[in-house]
Amino acid sequence: MSTLTKTEARVSGPLVFDPYDYAFQADPYPVYRRCRDEDPLHHNPDLDLWVLTRHADVQHAVRTEGVYSxxxxxxxxxxxxxxxxxxxxxxxxxxxxxxxxxxxxxxxxxxxxxxxxxxxxxxxxxxxxxxxxxxxxxxxxxxxxxxxxxxxxxxxxxxxxxxxxxxxxxxxxxxxxxxxxxxxxxxxxxxxxxxxxxxxxxxxxxxxxxxxxxxxxxxxxxxxxxxxxxxxxxxxxxxxxxxxxxxxxxxxxxxxxxxxxxxxxxxxxxxxxxxxxxxxxxxxxxxxxxxxxxxxxxxQMVARHLLADVSLHGRTAPAGAKLLLVLGSANRDDRVFADPDRFDVFRDKAEVAQLLxxxxxxxxxxxxxxxxxxxxxxxxxxxxxxxxxxxxxxxxxxxxxxxxxxxxxxxxxxxxx
Incomplete structure (x- = not known):
């Protein structure tokens, strides 16, 4: 059985969100996409870290009082x-x-x-x-x-x-x-x-x-x-x-x-x-x-300390947890931006206005x-x-x-x- 390269693993292997990994830092966007599509409230057990990657969730979190500290x-x-x-x-x-x-x-x-x-x-x-x-x-x-x-x-x-x-x-x-x-x-x-x-x-x-x-x-x-x-x-x-x-x-x-x-x-x-x-x-x-x-x-991302349980997409991040709001991922969410992985200075202004x-x-x-x-x-x-x-x-x-x-x-x- 062939060993997956790091790039292949990020696209098709087990989903791991590790912001310290140099390969991730070189291009985090494939991991962001997988998180948005497969596990939008992701948990990394090794770092005991929760991750929000969808635009709607991140936007809600930065505007919500009393939960994301x-x-x-x-x-x-x-x-x-x-x-x-x-x-x-x-x-x-x-x-x-x-x-x-x-x-x-x-x-x-x-x-x-x-x-x-x-x-x-x-x-x-x-x-x-x-x-x-x-x-x-x-x-x-x-x-x-x-x-x-x-x-x-x-x-x-x-x-x-x-x-x-x-x-x-x-x-x-x-x-x-x-x-x-x-x-x-x-x-x-x-x-x-x-x-x-x-x-x-x-x-x-x-x-x-x-x-x-x-x-x-x-x-x-x-x-x-x-x-x-x-x-x-x-x-x-x-x-x-x-x-x-x-x-x-x-x-x-x-x-x-x-x-x-x-x-x-x-x-x-x-x-x-x-x-x-x-x-x-x-x-x-x-x-x-x-x-x-x-x-x-x-x-790219900012941390928050949860003051209450956050239940989204069938999972619950518990009160007291450390959570990342991934601004860089929210800005590439195809639920908000057309063809988000394309750099386009002619992009619709109303769309760009949604950046976080x-x-x-x-x-x-x-x-x-x-x-x-x-x-x-x-x-x-x-x-x-x-x-x-x-x-x-x-x-x-x-x-x-x-x-x-x-x-x-x-x-x-x-x-x-």
Whole structure:
């Protein structure tokens, strides 16, 4: 009897949902499809982990109060899962009323107006980093889209918003990468990730202490000044939010920009539609971003702690269980999206509007507008600057992470206009 390859096993062998498996991380979508079709409330007994994969179920869960709790955090890693998750995940590791209070106070500093006012800075930083890429392309050089652009822009934007000096940004990005990376067979936050987390917390603690001594008009200063009926944020609450921003906000936007180029260039007709004519391409930037968010979202799955039994599809996940809401699977559900495994920048807008990449309900991503704005400016300027992008898909290297999906390296060549 022949032995099944890993790919064949994921398609036709026993159904196993193991988010730590590198083969799964390389392409989780066949497993997602099998879960949706065969076992939509799946249980992995080895990890004692329950999994929801259908769009309707995930959408219901993110909007349901009192059952799917965030109080143990959003990561299934053993050392990250627990009542202290809020120390690094801020309000993502809380339920109401604590979550309501903290998010309301944070929103006093992280306002839509502050995001809008960032537009000139994002445009300036995009021109800086993309300009360097274009100059190298004119000289016939190849580039790494992640290292030379997509990994730099979001970190610079968030850092400028927070007030992080330029000299510290590369090191903070290195630490943020270590927090999410997982080696094969690692079922917890590795030692390097724990040490990186401590360094990040210490850095932001010092930054907050400096702002206490000398107030500033950046986001950190605004968070220190935020007040509702006499209630203010504690230092550790501000530090946790800054940590969340640099790990979740920075990483996910980098991955969005990486996926945008990687997937578009696998479809020459769509690539031509975006890059051949500047005016037409600019009109397609928003649909391109939204389809990228749907097709291969940066935040693939988030954990929940069940406060009550959940009975669906003939199975019951018991109260107290650890459960994953698989956003990446919900976005590929053929019960909602036509031909969901096809990347299509021309997809119907009403359909794309159903994507769950930013979650929903009271935990809807606070940085969604910032991520979309950054991607909009970055890709618009790319369309204006180049007429063709060649990606070495085979040489692109994925990040290995449970929650975050994206690339550490995407080699490209740009044909400048």
């Amino acid at each position: 965030n109080a143990m955090g959003v990561s299934i890693d053993r050392s990250a899962w627990g009542p202290d998750a809020h120390r690094v995940m801020s309000f993502l590791g809380m339920d109401p009323p604590r979550q309501t209070r903290l998010r309301s106070l944070v929103s006093k500093g992280f306002t839509p107006r502050r995001v809008t006012e960032l537009v000139p800075q994002v445009e300036r930083l995009t021109a800086l980093h993309l300009g360097r890429c274009v100059e190298r392309a004119r000289d016939g050089e190849g580039l790494d889209w992640i290292h030379d652009f997509a990994g730099r822009l979001p970190m610079d934007v968030i850092s400028e918003m927070m007030g992080v000096p330029e000299a510290d940004r590369a090191e903070l990005r290195r630490l943020a990468d270590l927090v999410v990376h997982r080696e094969p067979g690692t079922y917890d936050v590795p030692q390097a990730g724990m040490e990186a987390s401590l360094h990040l917390v210490a850095y932001y603690a010092e930054m907050v202490a400096q702002r206490r001594r000398r107030p500033t008009d950046d986001l950190t200063g605004a968070l220190l000044a935020a007040e509702i009926d006499g209630d203010r944020l504690e230092d550790e609450e501000i530090i946790a939010f800054l940590f969340l921003m640099v790990v979740a906000g920075n990483e996910t936007t980098t991955k969005l920009l990486g996926h945008a180029l990687f997937h578009l260039t696998r479809h020459p007709d769509q690539e031509a539609a975006v890059f051949t004519d500047v005016a037409a391409g600019e009109q397609l930037v928003s649909p391109w971003i939204e389809e990228t968010l749907r097709y291969d979202t940066s935040s 990449s930013f979650g929903g309900g009271r935990h809807f991503c606070l940085g969604a507008n910032l991520a979309r704005m950054e991607a909009q400016i970055a890709l618009r300027e790319l369309v204006r600057a180049v007429r063709r992008v060649e990606v070495d898909h085979a040489a692109s290297v994925r990040v290995h992470s449970v929650n975050v999906r994206g690339f550490a390296s995407v080699p490209v060549r740009l044909e400048v206009r």
